[in-house]
Amino acid sequence: MIQTAHIAIREVKLGFRNPWAYSFMGLFALFMLCLLLINAQGYVQGYSGITGTTLNLILYLLPLMSLLLGSFSLTAEKEDGSWELLSVYPVSTWSFIIGKYVGLAIVLLVIVSTGFGTAGVLGFAAGSGFGLLTYLQLLAFSSSVALFFLAIALLIGTLAKNRWQALTIAVAIWFFAIIGWPPLLIAVLGFMPYPMIKPMVTLLTFLNPAELSRLFTVVKLGGGAILGPEYYEWIKWIRQAGGSFSFAAVALLWIGSVMAAAQFVWERRRLRG
Amino acid sequence: MKNVQKWILVFLLGVLSFICLTPSIKAEDRARDLQSLINEAQAGATIILAQGIYEGPVIIDKPLQLEARSGEEVTITNNSDKPAIQINADDVALTRITIRDEQIKKQPTVLIQADGVLLDQLQIHTGSFGIKMRKANHGEVRNSSIVWAGVVSNRPLKLSDKGNGMDLYESNGNTFYGNTVIAMHDGIYMENSDNNLVEENHFERLRYGVHCMYTKGTIIRNNIGRLNITGAMVMAARKVELSNNQFTKQSENVNSQGILLFDAHEIMIFDNHVEGNRVGLYVEQSTHNRITNNSIVGNFIGLQLLDAENNTMSGNQFIGNVASATSRNSANNTLDGNYWDTFQGIDLDGDGKSEISYAINPFFQSLVKAKPGFQLFFQSPGMVFLEGLYQSQREQWAVDASPLMKPTENVRFVISKHTLQHSATIGGLLLCLSIYLIYLGVRRK
Amino acid sequence: MKMKSFNAMLLVMVIVLLTSACGAKEYKPQEINEETDKCVICNMAVKDDPYATQIITKDGQSLKFDDIGCMNEWKVQNGTETVGAEFVRDHNSGNWLKYETAYYAYDAEYVTPMAYGVIAFESQAAAQAYITEQGKGELLSSADLKNHKWEVNRDMMDMENMEMHNESMHSDDSKEEMEMGHGTEGKDS
Numbered sequence: 083m084i085q086t087a088h089i090a091i092r093e094v095k096l097g098f099r100n101p102w103a104y105s106f107m108g109l110f111a112l113f114m115l116c117l118l119l120i121n122a123q124g125y126v127q128g129y130s131g132i133t134g135t136t137l138n139l140i141l142y143l144l145p146l147m148s149l150l151l152g153s154f155s156l157t158a159e160k161e162d163g164s165w166e167l168l169s170v171y172p173v174s175t176w177s178f179i180i181g182k183y184v185g186l187a188i189v190l191l192v193i194v195s196t197g198f199g200t201a202g203v204l205g206f207a208a209g210s211g212f213g214l215l216t217y218l219q220l221l222a223f224s225s226s227v228a229l230f231f232l233a234i235a236l237l238i239g240t241l242a243k244n245r246w247q248a249l250t251i252a253v254a255i256w257f258f259a260i261i262g263w264p265p266l267l268i269a270v271l272g273f274m275p276y277p278m279i280k281p282m283v284t285l286l287t288f289l290n291p292a293e294l295s296r297l298f299t300v301v302k303l304g305g306g307a308i309l310g311p312e313y314y315e316w317i318k319w320i321r322q323a324g325g326s327f328s329f330a331a332v333a334l335l336w337i338g339s340v341m342a343a344a345q346f347v348w349e350r351r352r353l354r355g
Numbered sequence: 356m357k358n359v360q361k362w363i364l365v366f367l368l369g370v371l372s373f374i375c376l377t378p379s380i381k382a383e384d385r386a387r388d389l390q391s392l393i394n395e396a397q398a399g400a401t402i403i404l405a406q407g408i409y410e411g412p413v414i415i416d417k418p419l420q421l422e423a424r425s426g427e428e429v430t431i432t433n434n435s436d437k438p439a440i441q442i443n444a445d446d447v448a449l450t451r452i453t454i455r456d457e458q459i460k461k462q463p464t465v466l467i468q469a470d471g472v473l474l475d476q477l478q479i480h481t482g483s484f485g486i487k488m489r490k491a492n493h494g495e496v497r498n499s500s501i502v503w504a505g506v507v508s509n510r511p512l513k514l515s516d517k518g519n520g521m522d523l524y525e526s527n528g529n530t531f532y533g534n535t536v537i538a539m540h541d542g543i544y545m546e547n548s549d550n551n552l553v554e555e556n557h558f559e560r561l562r563y564g565v566h567c568m569y570t571k572g573t574i575i576r577n578n579i580g581r582l583n584i585t586g587a588m589v590m591a592a593r594k595v596e597l598s599n600n601q602f603t604k605q606s607e608n609v610n611s612q613g614i615l616l617f618d619a620h621e622i623m624i625f626d627n628h629v630e631g632n633r634v635g636l637y638v639e640q641s642t643h644n645r646i647t648n649n650s651i652v653g654n655f656i657g658l659q660l661l662d663a664e665n666n667t668m669s670g671n672q673f674i675g676n677v678a679s680a681t682s683r684n685s686a687n688n689t690l691d692g693n694y695w696d697t698f699q700g701i702d703l704d705g706d707g708k709s710e711i712s713y714a715i716n717p718f719f720q721s722l723v724k725a726k727p728g729f730q731l732f733f734q735s736p737g738m739v740f741l742e743g744l745y746q747s748q749r750e751q752w753a754v755d756a757s758p759l760m761k762p763t764e765n766v767r768f769v770i771s772k773h774t775l776q777h778s779a780t781i782g783g784l785l786l787c788l789s790i791y792l793i794y795l796g797v798r799r800k
Numbered sequence: 801m802k803m804k805s806f807n808a809m810l811l812v813m814v815i816v817l818l819t820s821a822c823g824a825k826e827y828k829p830q831e832i833n834e835e836t837d838k839c840v841i842c843n844m845a846v847k848d849d850p851y852a853t854q855i856i857t858k859d860g861q862s863l864k865f866d867d868i869g870c871m872n873e874w875k876v877q878n879g880t881e882t883v884g885a886e887f888v889r890d891h892n893s894g895n896w897l898k899y900e901t902a903y904y905a906y907d908a909e910y911v912t913p914m915a916y917g918v919i920a921f922e923s924q925a926a927a928q929a930y931i932t933e934q935g936k937g938e939l940l941s942s943a944d945l946k947n948h949k950w951e952v953n954r955d956m957m958d959m960e961n962m963e964m965h966n967e968s969m970h971s972d973d974s975k976e977e978m979e980m981g982h983g984t985e986g987k988d989s
Binding site: 095141189 | 606607608609610611631633653654655656674675676677678696697722723726727728729730731732733734735736737738739740741768770772773775776777778779780781782783784785786787788789792793795796797
């Protein structure tokens with residue numbers, strides 16, 4: 083436990099000395115601010131043009147940021163040999179992985195908070211911003227996207243031999259999960275008989291955290307009706323308070339299993355090494 | 356001479372009711388026999404009802420005016436399965452009466468089968484239809500309210516249990532002014548009924564606010580609809596005017612829209628404000644309609660054009676919609692000079708209109724028609740990307756030839772706004788926390 | 801993650817192949833959900849009442865209609881090759897019936913959601929009883945419906961012709977005009 087904390091603190095320190103973190107932070111804050119300033123509406127609530135655009139921009143930026151920061155942090159350990167050093171100490175692989183995750187999560191959440199904080203404060207000064215509920219929902223959305231993709235990032239960092247490999251895999255996964263997702267599903271599921279499409283889309287959505295978080299947020303913002311009659315029962319269920327708990331549970335399970343996979347690979351390498 | 360008689364009668368009735376009222380104050384709930392009052396009255400008389408509760412059902416078969424004094428409560432209750440009030444004679448007027456008819460049944464609360472009937476300031480609590488008009492012409496319903504009050508035990512309430520607030524069949528030239536209809540089936544349903552005027556009414560939590568079927572010449576003006584499945588449903592109709600109405604928050608149902616035209620022709624839609632709906636304006640299989648100067652704001656989809664032809668759209672403002680417009684098979688329409696905030700035009704000659712046209716991408720619409728399961732991808736980043744790639748057969752897309760560069764005026768938003776202060780406060784706290792954490796992180800120790 | 805989804809897909813594919821291999825399909829009508837179902841043709845909400853009808857397509861999609869006339873319209877637009885089964889509901893019990901085996905009563909003045917005026921019954925006797933009770937209408941079988949003209953109670957296209965009279969006439973007269981119009985249409989069919 084104390085080891086996990088040490089690793090997490092070390093990770094936070096490393097994170098905040100990393101110029102990448104600040105450039106991402108600046109980029110994200112700038113984006114959030116621009117979104118509010120181009121919006122003529124002044125006050126934003128619920129699912130509308132500006133929240134839809136915000137969701138999509140967050141989906142473009144945050145997963146990539148999380149994937150890069152997370153995977154690079156692990157490959158760096160391999161490249162500069164600090165992992166070999168750590169292996170000598172009696173640190174369990176779980177402590178290592180969880181410590182890494184918590185430390186990086188803090189860095190990412192600080193980036194998200196800075197972006198939202200800037201948007202909230204400066205938006206207020208400029209007379210344009212989100213209503214409280216919408217603001218919190220978008221904040222929760224960003225945090226969940228960051229946390230989901232951080233778990234994937236740790237797995238990438240585990241599998242990749244070096245920074246460049248990690249970069250390649252990270253970009254591939256980002257493209258696949260964010261942009262390639264609908265074309266891929268349409269192409270693959272198009273050949274299936276009609277009754278299979280809906281259950282398959284539902285099932286596959288649980289495998290793509292970006293899509294899962296986006297849909298959850300669209301429904302919570304009140305836009306569930308646009309997803310159509312096919313998913314009405316889901317929408318009704320997500321809108322209740324129970325929907326939020328279930329989403330949190332799914333997220334925990336998801337992140338947990340991806341990290342377990344990462345832990346498994348590290349453990350095997352450690353035994354071999 | 357007749358007039359004098361009438362006044363004497365009124366006076367006598369007034370006195371009579373006064374006498375009746377005084378000793379019976381304690382027995383307030385004792386039902387009075389309204390039918391015999393009506394039977395005894397002469398045609399053309401005005402009956403001033405004394406405060407209290409009367410029991411229906413009542414049939415009015417001669418021209419009469421039933422009135423409560425202002426400030427007095429006159430309530431007619433009905434526990435039968437007949438209409439609480441059935442009007443069979445022309446020129447009947449009911450004023451300031453509350454009707455409680457809460458049992459669920461087939462017959463309406465007020466049934467009008469005569470011309471020139473006036474209903475003024477009624478409060479109808481119904482478990483059926485509010486007002487049903489059958490071959491009733493040139494009547495008026497004004498400043499009245501119709502609220503659903505039916506209760507079903509032992510099972511959930513179905514949509515088909517409810518009746519329409521006002522239900523017209525073969526009834527022409529009526530006026531509906533200043534009424535409020537809440538939680539009924541349709542607010543006002545007009546079938547085979549022409550030249551009716553629907554003005555300044557309020558429709559809330561209904562299936563459809565205004566519903567036209569096989570009608571023409573209807574004027575729907577200055578109404579407010581919110582939280583219905585659909586605000587105005589104009590089907591199989593001609594020459595309807597739909598102007599200056601406000602339809603907001605029709606967004607809860609998967610089939611919601613602000614205004615829907617289906618098989619509607621020569622309709623004039625102008626100066627309406629349609630905000631926060633699932634689909635702002637939905638036009639299907641409709642032709643020769645003129646849609647001008649409407650504000651379509653903050654909807655999930657601004658405009659949906661399906662199999663529509665020869666419609667004219669200009670001067671409309673599409674602002675803050677998640678998707679400005681979708682279309683399918685609707686190339687032959689004249690769209691010109693609308694403002695689409697999601698479109699970035701170029702104005703070379705400075706006339707305020709873009710030289711680049713705005714083409715409405717039909718990809719998503721065609722996709723979900725064939726495979727509704729893919730509706731889940733609505734405006735997802737990947738779908739937006741895919742739509743951008745899809746450019747085939749552009750000549751068959753609906754196109755705004757010269758979209759406006761700027762909105763014509765400041766758009767108003769009617770959905771209530773709260774303060775930004777709360778989110779700014781939270782934002783400030785987040786910033787402080789972030790800076791503190793960064794400080795902790797960077798601090799050398 | 802890619803592997804996972806691939807495996808899941810493979811699994812489902814296998815299941816699909818297995819189930820589709822198992823004998824001929826039996827089409828079953830779905831229940832009406834008033835909250836989400838809308839008529840595929842006319843966009844109106846489909847109520848859970850005996851006027852509702854549905855087509856199950858060969859690939860298992862359920863298309864719901866609020867009036868038998870709308871279902872007919874769909875068949876006119878899309879043909880019947882993809883239709884697996886068609887269902888209507890008994891006017892008295894609301895039970896789902898096969899379109900082919902039901903009996904129908906028609907009169908222009910029967911009130912149905914889209915005013916096509918055709919109502920379905922489980923038995924010939926029930927349809928006949930309804931016609932007798934209403935004092936108007938004719939009995940049709942599903943075969944007769946093939947030749948039915950599917951006119952709505954008030955044809956909007958006819959209104960053009962009435963327009964001229966209407967300006968000068970009292971609206972009561974125009975109503976009679978309309979009814980006369982129906983009479984002649986009826987004779988044509």
